[in-house]
Structure formats: C-alpha cells, structure tokens
Amino acid sequence: MNQAPFVMLHLGLGSFHRAHQAVYLHALQQTGDLGWALEGGHLRDDMPDVIEALRHQGGAYMLETVAPDGQVRYERITSIRRVYPFEPSLSGLIEAAAQPNTRIISFTVTEAGYYLDARNELDFSFPDLSADVAAAQQQRPGGTIYGALTAMLRERMRRGSGPVTLLNCDNLRHNGDRSRSGLLQFIDRLGDAALRAWVETHTTSPNAMVDRITPRPTDAVRQRVLAATGVDDPAALMGEQFIQWVIEDRFAAGRPAWEAVGVEMVDSVAPYEEAKIRLLNATHSCIAWAGTLRGYDYIHEGTRDAAIRQMAFAYATDDAIPVLSPSPLDLANYRDTVLDRFANAAIRDTNQRVAMDGFSKIPGFIAPTVRERLARGESIDSVAMLPALFLAFLQRWRRGALPYDYQDQAMDPSVAAAVCDADDPVSALAALPVLWGAQAGDARLVAALRQASARVAAFINQAS
Numbered sequence: 206m207n208q209a210p211f212v213m214l215h216l217g218l219g220s221f222h223r224a225h226q227a228v229y230l231h232a233l234q235q236t237g238d239l240g241w242a243l244e245g246g247h248l249r250d251d252m253p254d255v256i257e258a259l260r261h262q263g264g265a266y267m268l269e270t271v272a273p274d275g276q277v278r279y280e281r282i283t284s285i286r287r288v289y290p291f292e293p294s295l296s297g298l299i300e301a302a303a304q305p306n307t308r309i310i311s312f313t314v315t316e317a318g319y320y321l322d323a324r325n326e327l328d329f330s331f332p333d334l335s336a337d338v339a340a341a342q343q344q345r346p347g348g349t350i351y352g353a354l355t356a357m358l359r360e361r362m363r364r365g366s367g368p369v370t371l372l373n374c375d376n377l378r379h380n381g382d383r384s385r386s387g388l389l390q391f392i393d394r395l396g397d398a399a400l401r402a403w404v405e406t407h408t409t410s411p412n413a414m415v416d417r418i419t420p421r422p423t424d425a426v427r428q429r430v431l432a433a434t435g436v437d438d439p440a441a442l443m444g445e446q447f448i449q450w451v452i453e454d455r456f457a458a459g460r461p462a463w464e465a466v467g468v469e470m471v472d473s474v475a476p477y478e479e480a481k482i483r484l485l486n487a488t489h490s491c492i493a494w495a496g497t498l499r500g501y502d503y504i505h506e507g508t509r510d511a512a513i514r515q516m517a518f519a520y521a522t523d524d525a526i527p528v529l530s531p532s533p534l535d536l537a538n539y540r541d542t543v544l545d546r547f548a549n550a551a552i553r554d555t556n557q558r559v560a561m562d563g564f565s566k567i568p569g570f571i572a573p574t575v576r577e578r579l580a581r582g583e584s585i586d587s588v589a590m591l592p593a594l595f596l597a598f599l600q601r602w603r604r605g606a607l608p609y610d611y612q613d614q615a616m617d618p619s620v621a622a623a624v625c626d627a628d629d630p631v632s633a634l635a636a637l638p639v640l641w642g643a644q645a646g647d648a649r650l651v652a653a654l655r656q657a658s659a660r661v662a663a664f665i666n667q668a669s
C-alpha cells in the first residue's frame with residue numbers, strides 16, 4: 206500500500222473524480238512525488254458495483270482518454286489507495302477524516318447536492334437536507350455533503366486533529382465560498398457555536414474551476430479496455446483528452462505540488478469559472494436540450510447540426526461574452542474550442558447526462574447572464590433560447606415523451622407539472638423564483654422567453 210504521509214479524502218468517487226482529480230495526483234506520483242495519496246467513498250449507496258470493483262482492485266482502475274482526432278490512450282490510475290464501502294453511519298469515512306494526516310477533504314456531489322437557493326440560502330425544504338438536520342441534532346451523520354462534513358469535522362475537532370482544507374470539485378459558481386456558506390448555515394441551524402468557530406479557524410475552502418468531459422461509463426468502454434489492454438475492469442471509464450484545474454491557493458494544511466503536473470494555482474478563480482460555467486456548461490445544456498428535441502442521442506450530433514450550433518454560438522457571442530468582458534481569457538477562442546470539444550464524435554457523451562438537473566443548471570449557469578444583461582438594459586434574446594428549449598424539453602417530460610429517464614434532484618415534479626399544465630407555460634416558468642430569484646416574473650424575461658419559445662416551436666417543427 207502507498208504509505209504517503211498526507212491524505213486527500215474524496216467524497217463521491219463518481220466518474221468525474223476518477224477522470225480528473227485522481228488523474229492529476231496519479232501524474233504527480235508518476236514524477237516520484239509520493240507525498241500525497243487519495244482515499245475516498247460515497248455518501249450514498251448509488252454505485253455499489255463500482256465501489257466494490259474499486260475495492261477489489263485496491264483503488265486502481267483503467268482510464269481511456271480520447272483525443273480530438275479520435276486517438277485513444279489507456280492508463281491504469283493508481284492514486285486512490287483506499288476505498289471505503291458505503292455504510293449509512295459513514296464510520297470509515299469519518300474515521301479517515303479525523304486522522305491528523307488527512308489534510309484535504311474534497312468532494313463531487315453534483316450541482317444539485319448543495320441545496321442553495323438563488324439568494325445563496327440553504328433550502329431546508331429538501332427532504333434530504335431536513336433529514337440530515339434531524340440526524341445531526343442526534344449526533345448522527347447524514348447523506349448530504351453538509352450532514353457528512355458536520356459529522357467529520359465534529360470528530361476532527363473533538364480529537365484535535367488540526368486544520369483541513371475543504372475542496373469543492375463540482376461545477377458550482379464560487380464553489381468553495383458557496384459550499385462553505387451552506388455548511389456554516391447548516392451548522393448554525395444545529396446551534397453548534399463551538400463547531401462553527403472551529404470551522405472558521407481551522408478550515409479553508411478555496412474556489413476551483415474543474416474541466417474534463419467525462420461521459421457516463423458504458424459496457425462498451427469496459428469492452429474496449431479489455432480488448433486493448435487485456436484488463437477486464439468493471440470500474441473502467443473514459444474522458445476527453447482535454448483537462449484543466451484552476452484552484453485558489455488557500456490551503457489550511459498543505460497541498461500536493463499540483464503545479465508540477467499542470468494545475469493552475471491562482472489568487473482568484475473568478476474569470477476562469479465564469480467562462481467555464483457560461484461558455485461551456487450553459488452551452489452544453491443548450492445542445493443537450495435542443496439535441497433531444499431534435500431526436501439525437503449524443504452531444505456531438507447536436508453540435509454538428511447547423512441550427513443547434515448557431516443557437517449555442519449566438520448565446521455565447523451575443524449575450525454571454527459581452528457580460529464576461531473584459532476578461533484575461535480570450536473568450537471567443539474559448540467558445541470555439543468548447544464547440545470543437547463538443548463536436549468530437551469519439552467522446553459519445555449522451556444528451557441524457559448533460560440535460561439532467563435543469564432546475565439546478567438554469568439558476569447556476571443561465572440566470573446570472575439574464576440578470577446582468579437586464580441590469581444593463583441589454584437584450585436577452587439569445588440567452589432566452591436556453592430556458593425556452595428547457596421548457597419544450599420539460600413539456601416532453603410531462604407528456605412522457607422523452608426518450609430517456611430525466612433525472613433532476615432539485616425539481617419538484619408537482620411544480621414542473623404545474624408549469625407545463627398552465628394556460629400560459631411561458632409565464633409560469635418565468636415566474637419561478639427557484640429558477641430566476643429576484644428576476645422571477647420580470648416582464649422583460651416573460652417577453653423574451655415568449656419570443657424564444659416561438660422560435661423553439663419553429664425549430665422543432667422543422668425537425669419533424
């Protein structure tokens with residue numbers, strides 16, 4: 206077993222963690238720097254086969270990476286030295302988090318795993334979150350990131366194990382600041398002043414921008430890995446060749462020398478995360494919703510459809526780039542690179558994966574552009590196409606006419622159904638504070654969404 210002195214404990218060993226953070230640490234270890242190792246596990250019992258396979262393989266797994274020209278490369282990733290089985294008590298993970306040599310607790314729990322509303326307040330009406338409050342009041346851990354971190358940090362405080370960095374690796378704007386605020390609100394709800402003071406003085410939460418398209422692994426990946434390497438790995442996965450990680454250099458108790466393997470350590474991640482969230486993630490959702498409406502299964506198919514590409518291009522060019530400017534990044538080049546990445550047929554990323562969680566992605570990825578343009582008195586015609594596509598998508602969901610199961614943790618199905626069944630679905634969608642915050646019901650939003658919905662209807666009719 207790797208006897209590295211320091212541990213980064215990761216919560217959520219899903220595909221992305223294994224194609225990104227674990228790969229950077231693996232690359233660092235390959236340079237001979239064995240100062241850090243990964244350990245991890247899940248907060249939910251949702252991938253038992255993958256967890257079991259990883260445990261069986263001592264944390265190692267095969268990664269296939271695909272270049273823009275379709276060239277593939279296979280590598281065995283060995284930076285995860287220990288995988289904890291899922292247990293509702295999270296006892297293995299809590300014990301690991303409380304060890305003095307655990308210096309970073311990182312996590313990927315999806316955009317919907319933070320339960321923050323448009324005003325950045327924790328929405329305790331989510332049953333998972335209220336159940337975690339009740340559990341934490343009885344000193345039991347819970348399955349949300351807040352319930353889990355509270356249990357871990359309480360134990361760390363009790364043992365005097367020293368400072369630790371909380372490192373968010375999800376696509377969330379100001380992901381460190383916002384998840385920290387959520388954690389403190391959760392602790393305040395418990396009335397645990399001692400824990401709040403300890404968290405404030407013993408932890409940091411750097412913001413980070415993470416990027417690598419990592420599709421849901423399929424059996425085809427496992428078969429390709431087997432054919433190319435002779436290794437039959439139930440935890441095999443694939444990602445694009447492109448990879449980027451930009452992190453604010455605010456660590457409470459040290460960090461791996463990531464800069465040696467290409468991680469960008471910066472003072473502020475803001476320009477990177479805004480470009481990524483608005484030009485990559487929002488555009489990605491646009492292509493997934495439009496592609497589904499057009500009958501495509503994969504992201505590259507929609508990106509290669511001239512009408513869909515034009516919608517995505519117009520959104521980025523007319524509405525997103527102007528509010529992101531000035532920027533230290535070449536935003537037009539960033540947009541073009543992103544569209545080229547999406548068009549890579551070898552990635553075979555599904556519309557189903559990217560279309561999910563619209564009720565988290567509209568407020569996170571799209572509403573800020575609407576808000577900022579309205580505040581400047583500027584047109585929102587191009588950005589309004591995205592929620593208009595989502596509305597048409599939602600109406601298909603309501604009719605049971607989507608070609609796949611739509612997963613949306615933040616969606617209240619009764620609210621979504623009421624929007625679709627309303628006499629005026631456009632006004633009903635525009636009126637939802639959960640999507641638009643203070644802009645909910647704004648007459649300019651309603652008007653732009655109505656006009657965009659007419660364009661979306663014409664787009665759908667063109668396809669049929």
Ligand SMILES: NC(=O)c1ccc[n+]([C@@H]2O[C@H](COP(=O)([O-])OP(=O)(O)OC[C@H]3O[C@@H](n4cnc5c(N)ncnc54)[C@H](O)[C@@H]3O)[C@@H](O)[C@H]2O)c1
Nearest residue numbers: 217218219220221249313314315316318375376417418419
């Ligand atoms: N896949 C990508 O291309 C990609 C790229 C950049 C960033 N990300 C970020 O990583 C996240 C996960 O993507 P993935 O591809 O690993 O997905 P995945 O489905 O493979 O893994 C999701 C992980 O989140 C956990 N989870 C889900 N909902 C949760 C909740 N409410 N509370 C606690 N844990 C929860 C699951 O247990 C699992 O560990 C994305 O939502 C995104 O924020 C993904």
Ligand SMILES: OC[C@@H](O)C(O)[C@H](O)CO
Nearest residue numbers: 415416417418419486489
């Ligand atoms: O937009 C969907 C995301 O999961 C995306 O694949 C990722 O953010 C790329 O880094």
